[in-house]
Amino acid sequence: MALLKSINSPADLKRIAPEQYPALAQEIREEILSVVSHVGGHLASNLGVVELTIALHSILDTPKDKIVWDTSNQAYTHKLLTGRRERFHTLRQYGGLSGFCKREESEYDTFNAGHAGTGVSAAYGMVEARELLGGGHKMVCVVGDGALTAGMTLEGLHHAGGTGKDFLVVLNDNQMSISRNVGAISSYLNRTFTGDFYTKIREEAAHFLEAIPHIGGDMKKFARRAEELAKGVVLPGLLFEELGFRYVGPIDGHNFEHLLPSLHNVVKLKGPTLLHVITKKGLGYEPAMKNSVWFHACPAFIKETGEPAKKAVRPSYTTIAVNTLVKAARADKRIVAITAAMCDGTGLNAFEKEFPNRLYDVGIAEQHAVTFAAGLAAQGARPVVAMYSTFLQRAYDQVVHDVATQNLPVAFCIDRGGLVAEDGTTHHGAFDYAYLRHVPNMVVMAPKDENELQHMVKTSVTHDGPAAVRYPRGVSLGVAMDPEPVALPVGKGELLADGTDVAVIAVGAPVWQAAQAAERLRREGISTAVVNARFVKPLDAELITRIAKRVRYLVTVEEGTRMGGFGSAVLEALSDAGVTHLTTKLIGLPDWYVEQGPQDLLREKYGLTAEGIYQGVKDLLGKSPVDAETVAGHSRVRDFMTAGDEQGS
Numbered sequence: 203m204a205l206l207k208s209i210n211s212p213a214d215l216k217r218i219a220p221e222q223y224p225a226l227a228q229e230i231r232e233e234i235l236s237v238v239s240h241v242g243g244h245l246a247s248n249l250g251v252v253e254l255t256i257a258l259h260s261i262l263d264t265p266k267d268k269i270v271w272d273t274s275n276q277a278y279t280h281k282l283l284t285g286r287r288e289r290f291h292t293l294r295q296y297g298g299l300s301g302f303c304k305r306e307e308s309e310y311d312t313f314n315a316g317h318a319g320t321g322v323s324a325a326y327g328m329v330e331a332r333e334l335l336g337g338g339h340k341m342v343c344v345v346g347d348g349a350l351t352a353g354m355t356l357e358g359l360h361h362a363g364g365t366g367k368d369f370l371v372v373l374n375d376n377q378m379s380i381s382r383n384v385g386a387i388s389s390y391l392n393r394t395f396t397g398d399f400y401t402k403i404r405e406e407a408a409h410f411l412e413a414i415p416h417i418g419g420d421m422k423k424f425a426r427r428a429e430e431l432a433k434g435v436v437l438p439g440l441l442f443e444e445l446g447f448r449y450v451g452p453i454d455g456h457n458f459e460h461l462l463p464s465l466h467n468v469v470k471l472k473g474p475t476l477l478h479v480i481t482k483k484g485l486g487y488e489p490a491m492k493n494s495v496w497f498h499a500c501p502a503f504i505k506e507t508g509e510p511a512k513k514a515v516r517p518s519y520t521t522i523a524v525n526t527l528v529k530a531a532r533a534d535k536r537i538v539a540i541t542a543a544m545c546d547g548t549g550l551n552a553f554e555k556e557f558p559n560r561l562y563d564v565g566i567a568e569q570h571a572v573t574f575a576a577g578l579a580a581q582g583a584r585p586v587v588a589m590y591s592t593f594l595q596r597a598y599d600q601v602v603h604d605v606a607t608q609n610l611p612v613a614f615c616i617d618r619g620g621l622v623a624e625d626g627t628t629h630h631g632a633f634d635y636a637y638l639r640h641v642p643n644m645v646v647m648a649p650k651d652e653n654e655l656q657h658m659v660k661t662s663v664t665h666d667g668p669a670a671v672r673y674p675r676g677v678s679l680g681v682a683m684d685p686e687p688v689a690l691p692v693g694k695g696e697l698l699a700d701g702t703d704v705a706v707i708a709v710g711a712p713v714w715q716a717a718q719a720a721e722r723l724r725r726e727g728i729s730t731a732v733v734n735a736r737f738v739k740p741l742d743a744e745l746i747t748r749i750a751k752r753v754r755y756l757v758t759v760e761e762g763t764r765m766g767g768f769g770s771a772v773l774e775a776l777s778d779a780g781v782t783h784l785t786t787k788l789i790g791l792p793d794w795y796v797e798q799g800p801q802d803l804l805r806e807k808y809g810l811t812a813e814g815i816y817q818g819v820k821d822l823l824g825k826s827p828v829d830a831e832t833v834a835g836h837s838r839v840r841d842f843m844t845a846g847d848e849q850g851s
């Protein structure tokens with residue numbers, strides 16, 4: 203690692219002779235492989251951009267010149283070259299380096315990202331800021347071919363291309379999104395690789411021209427134009443040129459002899475320019491080249507074999523949800539499934555296996571996915587949109603305007619609800635209860651375990667209106683499964699334990715932690731009711747108010763933001779019912795972007811474990827004055843408090 207160790211900033215990179223860059227690239231690959239095999243991460247994309255990143259930092263004058271990395275899952279080499287080499291082993295760990303770009307981490311990280319398709323818009327905003335405020339620096343956006351399918355990227359290119367300002371977009375084309383890229387733009391780009399069509403047309407054009415005697419000046423011009431047209435038909439240049447970008451490429455993104463002079467030249471060009479670079483995902487590590495889908499965002503693995511370091515002991519929530527969907531689709535041929543470039547992550551590849559013609563991968567196009575589903579539903583199909591909670595954020599208006607206003611039967615399988623761990627702030631599914639529960643007609647459910655999940659998936663595909671099931675990342679609990687999923691009565695919660703002192707109203711994965719906390723409180727003599735709400739919307743207001751009227755203290759628990767989330771819904775219901783005597787506490791995620799870290803650790807930090815809920819209740823009991831005259835039957839609470847709760851008042 204002699205070369206890499208000598209680099210503490212891009213200035214050091216410039217001191218190395220370009221002839222040594224291939225050796226440096228090799229060292230960087232080894233470092234990335236070594237760290238990611240321990241901590242997991244976006245291996246394949248990062249191995250593919252090592253040379254491109256070295257070339258960019260060697261030609262540009264960063265951080266004065268600015269690079270925006272779209273999605274920024276591919277920025278590991280960038281981190282290694284920009285002063286973070288020594289902390290690189292902390293990647294994606296609690297308190298460590300982020301797996302994505304973070305402005306708060308480095309001045310070289312110009313824009314925070316994690317969601318795909320934001321790069322061109324952000325970078326173009328920076329171009330305009332430069333024009334407005336001065337600076338004279340270069341603005342470069344590196345965007346993948348997958349992210350090119352995102353509407354925002356196209357909106358950004360459309361805007362930037364129309365104005366003619368200096369702006370370099372580097373298209374990192376590895377022909378892959380997470381899975382193989384899809385759609386017309388992808389086919390358009392791919393035609394350049396085989397080049398067969400292009401070569402054929404060129405040859406035919408040459409023959410045509412040779413056959414014409416005495417080509418005059420006009421004929422020559424015509425010939426050039428004919429060739430340009432022929433190129434335009436088959437090369438990606440035309441698409442970008444029509445959008446106002448000067449197109450350069452495609453060039454080999456692993457060959458410094460191509461990369462360095464090309465970049466050197468294109469940064470000098472005026473106006474919007476697009477450099478098309480061809481790279482290979484996973485380059486340098488055989489298992490990642492063979493299976494770039496698994497190695498797109500992999501857990502820790504054994505470097506020698508490429509096998510996962512840990513094998514899952516039980517099926518994930520994702521698997522249970524999709525298995526139920528497959529069962530339902532066998533019985534109802536109207537059911538179709540939609541993914542926005544996340545066939546693997548959402549488990550829909552199992553659906554595709556059985557129903558290849560009923561699975562739609564629409565690319566990184568969440569908004570389109572939802573309105574497309576609305577169209578299907580409007581004509582009698584039963585579409586299921588399977589999407590991570592964090593990515594559904596992008597389709598909020600489509601849920602409101604296209605699905606819910608028309609009460610269309612679109613089912614949403616919302617995966618990765620709650621804390622997702624190492625991907626951190628941009629990926630936690632923190633906001634879904636809050637952004638869905640105020641939408642009229644929406645049904646929003648969250649299961650306490652995998653058995654309830656199968657019933658909720660069944661509910662979602664049989665409900666005559668929009669219905670969302672939100673479930674967590676990770677393995678299921680291992681509870682007994684009912685033989686067949688059955689639709690649940692919509693809006694009905696479940697009373698898990700009755701009680702007269704405290705009510706804990708929980709939803710989703712933390713229900714079991716709430717039940718454990720209640721058990722402990724009960725052992726201490728505090729009669730604690732536990733409600734599994736099941737539905738965030740419609741809320742079982744009748745059950746909740748009935749229980750609330752019997753107790754003096756009420757705690758809600760959710761693995762989602764407290765602001766406008768499930769707990770807020772409970773308080774609204776209590777207010778509507780005129781239940782005002784309670785002392786309440788809402789346990790959930792704070793009004794902040796939760797950091798990266800293991801799920802267990804974050805749950806502990808935010809009070810979502812059994813211990814945290816128990817402490818939350820004790821804290822509430824301690825802080826609140828107990829008015830024994832007005833609230834009858836709570837002597838045990840008083841006893842408990844005088845018996846040694848230090849926070850008692």
Ligand SMILES: Cc1ncc(C[n+]2csc(CCOP(=O)(O)OP(=O)(O)O)c2C)c(N)n1
Binds near residue numbers: 275316319346349544
């Ligand atoms: C809005 C959004 N949807 C889905 C994802 C999940 N995702 C992360 S990377 C990726 C593929 C990106 O492909 P590409 O832009 O070609 O970059 P590459 O990783 O191949 O370099 C996807 C779908 C995301 N990050 N953001």
